[in-house]
Amino acid sequence: MTVTIRDVAKRLRLSITTVSRALDGYADVAPRTRARVTRTARAMGYVPSRAARQLRRQRADAIGYVLPASGPHFTDPFFSEFIAGLGDTATAHNLDLLISIAPPDSAAEQRIYARWVQARQVDGIVLSRMRLRDWRVKYLAENNFPFVAHGHARMRVDFPYIELDSQTGFAQLVRHLGARGHRRIAYIGAPAKFTLQVERWAGYRQGLAEVGIKFDPALVAEGDLTRTGGYLAAQRLLALRQRPSAIIGVNDLTAIGAMRAAREVGLVVGRDLAIAGYDGTDEAEHTDPPLTTLKQPIYDTAQRLVEMLLKHVAGEPLNESHIIWQPALIIRASTDFDFK
Amino acid sequence: MTVTIRDVAKRLRLSITTVSRALDGYADVAPRTRARVTRTARAMGYVPSRAARQLRRQRADAIGYVLPASGPHFTDPFFSEFIAGLGDTATAHNLDLLISIAPPDSAAEQRIYARWVQARQVDGIVLSRMRLRDWRVKYLAENNFPFVAHGHARMRVDFPYIELDSQTGFAQLVRHLGARGHRRIAYIGAPAKFTLQVERWAGYRQGLAEVGIKFDPALVAEGDLTRTGGYLAAQRLLALRQRPSAIIGVNDLTAIGAMRAAREVGLVVGRDLAIAGYDGTDEAEHTDPPLTTLKQPIYDTAQRLVEMLLKHVAGEPLNESHIIWQPALIIRASTDFDFK
DNA sequence: CATTATACCCAAAACGTTTTGGAAGTCAAG
DNA sequence: CTTGACTTCCAAAACGTTTTGGGTATAATG
Structure with missing residues (x-):
């Protein structure tokens, strides 16, 4: 049925060894032989x-x-792009x-990782959406299984990761809003177990402090990183007697859900x-x-992560194992106006 | 390092065969033995x-x-959901x-399929975004490789697929718009090589005919199934001296791009x-x-496709190998008003 | 008691590669 | 003509399973 290395060897009256080594580029095979091998191997569709x-x-x-x-x-379009980056680089x-x-934290999740690790089914694993105390x-x-992560955990263990400095990003965003009045x-926000929540929250608090705004617990709500989560949380916030003049979503989806809630109560x-x-x-x-929004280079992150992972798997030293990038504040019409 | 079946056998003073058969549930192993095997296998993390x-x-x-x-x-969020369906069902x-x-139609694409098929790396393949004459x-x-598809091709070859009757759907949508004045x-639309374009286009034409509107070639533009594609195409359409009062996008992304173009020229x-x-x-x-929009059951389609594929791989007969579902017209505010 | 079933178990082959450790041939140097 | 160094090739082992085709008790049957 399918053609094996044995078929190729037989056809060429060579040993399996030689065919294998010819194709793998070993030096101890004559150039002429190598040419013959590669040619017929290709021709036979091996x-x-x-x-x-x-x-x-x-x-x-x-x-x-x-x-x-x-x-x-x-x-979440985040993951589409992330997967695109992983897939392209892997290929x-x-x-x-x-995939x-x-x-997160389900029994199913545990089973998957156990299978991959124990059955040696993958050489390495990419982690994302890290949790503060992350069982993975x-x-x-x-x-002792190779892995890299998008973001880091608050744990003793050291591992390679790429992190976006979302704290600084959110602080910058708050300053922008403060400057607009x-x-x-x-x-x-998101559930507190996620690293991203802790960091972005810290950025929010930092920003408030920098522009001299007293923190008001009433202005904080929790979503679940989805549009619907943002929608529901925003409804609560907009129903306050003293409602906010600005809403920051922990991610784009949350913000998009909030926009919908705003429209529904007649706010522009x-x-x-x-x-x-x-x-x-x-x-x-x-x-x-x-x-x-604060733009992070999702595709590039994924790409770079795969490359780090490969080095890690190969046992080569990473010259940079903790990469920190800055998200870029992109100001668009949703905040680009002076309040009052 | 990792524990193999040999380790388990050695520990139990049993043969490899028996361990294997015990775990695979063969009848010719004593219940007591099977229990011992499964217990220690699990304990050893085999x-x-x-x-x-x-x-x-x-x-x-x-x-x-x-x-x-x-x-x-x-x-495209379509694919996020599609992958979720594939992944869940596969797991x-x-x-x-x-993944x-x-x-589409790139050399890279050919290489991937060749590799999967020749290296027997997967048992079956799921195809989507079919083309009229599809080399895959x-x-x-x-x-002779098992595959199933989302949508079909215009070819002699018979294969299992799930198709959404988007022609009827689009005709229904045009009637809805016609009724609103x-x-x-x-x-x-999308590039003509895609089956979805041909079908949805046919639905558009059918709908026009049904409500007695004469087809006007000036009102047709081609996008690329992305937001940006829709945006650019809509800019052209809206720049016409006699501009359209309604725009149908071949998919949601196209329509969303068109909405942006509309806003930019001040249309509500x-x-x-x-x-x-x-x-x-x-x-x-x-x-x-x-x-x-016309809602299609993306997740369910993916799930069902995997199940069809598995049957196909196993050589079992499919009782239904050509499934046709109807998309559901969901009327929302973007069209829910009377024109003029 | 001899024979036949039945219940359990196992040795060895096979899957298709890569890699180890030579072997044979050729060539240049002494 | 020997010797040593290359060059080019290869037989066999190994990777960790599953499956084939028995084998050996023990129990049931005549």
């Missing part, structure tokens, strides 16, 4: 069996990524990308109310009005 | 090597899906999901201009105004 190679080489030539699903209708390095889906970090580190700046975003998000997804560019 | 199993069993326990990328910033059946990215269908059919209904969508899309993504629910 592709080495991945399973056999994996078994022998003891590596999978694959990396894994578990999507943090929040239900069937998860559609460029002739690796497979294995699974599981809600513990588990992978204990099993806002004094009642609300914040819609970009005039009566300022709204801003975080991520810099395409969607934020096409809202009405376009959304002010 | 997980069979995927590669070894694949090699011996001659199957991969994995399915593949190639994402049609249109550049680094592809973020539920203890399968891996392999790669490649632009030809290639996979010729190689629109006579100049524009259409922003849902009053001066009607806009509608197709897909029923979450994003369409949160636009301003909320977008009328």
